[in-house]
Structure formats: structure tokens, C-alpha cells
Amino acid sequence: MTIIAPAPLRLLTCRGACPAAARFPEHHDRLLSVDTDIDAMLALVELAVTWHELDYSESPVVGPAEWLRFADNHDWTYPDRAERVFSLAVDIVGRRAVGLPPEAAGPSLASVVDLVRG
Numbered sequence: 001m002t003i004i005a006p007a008p009l010r011l012l013t014c015r016g017a018c019p020a021a022a023r024f025p026e027h028h029d030r031l032l033s034v035d036t037d038i039d040a041m042l043a044l045v046e047l048a049v050t051w052h053e054l055d056y057s058e059s060p061v062v063g064p065a066e067w068l069r070f071a072d073n074h075d076w077t078y079p080d081r082a083e084r085v086f087s088l089a090v091d092i093v094g095r096r097a098v099g100l101p102p103e104a105a106g107p108s109l110a111s112v113v114d115l116v117r118g
Helices: 008-012 019-023 025-030 038-051 064-072 079-099 107-118
Strands: none
Touching: 008 107, 019 025, 025 038, 064 079
16 A cells, blocks of 8 residues: 655645745745634734744744735735635735824823813
């Protein structure tokens, strides 16, 4: 009886042509399933949310700068879903990079309402 091991997703979809597949094979394969696997989708969103909070420099992950190109360069079971999740993840990282909106220089709206009522 011959047992055949399944080929990794990167070999089936990228044929070695994807830079992310070569550098981060496990994360690459995980990203390939964001359109069909809710856990993979949530993992990508969690990575985006924590990108500026945690140090990923030593982690074998595809970074946000590559996510949109990654999404464009792969075939998806649900292309619209893949585009949405990668776009959302990039947006989350981008919002954090820009920073939180500055606080107003004057009194808050609650303070103004209290003054008017008082």
C-alpha cells in the first residue's frame, strides 16, 4: 500500500513563483485559506490589529506591505471575500500607523453641554 502525502498549498497554487511562499511557507499557506477558513481570516485580522503593538520582526509572517500584492497574485475560491479581508486588514494597519485623531484643543462636547445646562 502506497501512502501519498498531500502537497503543500504553495506548491499547488504558486509553483514556487511566489516570494512569500519561499520566505514564509507556513504563513503563506495560512493566508491562502482566508477566503474559505474563518480561523485563517480571524488570524489575519488579529495580525493587523496587533501589527503596531507587537514585535513581528522575528516572526515568519508576510507583512502588511505585501498583503494586497499577495491577494492580487493568487487564485481564490471566493475572490470577493479574499479582496475584502485583505483590504480590511491593510486598512486596520494603516489607521493605526496614522494614529488616533488628535484631541480637540477646546473643551469636550460634554463640557460644553454641561456649561449650557448649568
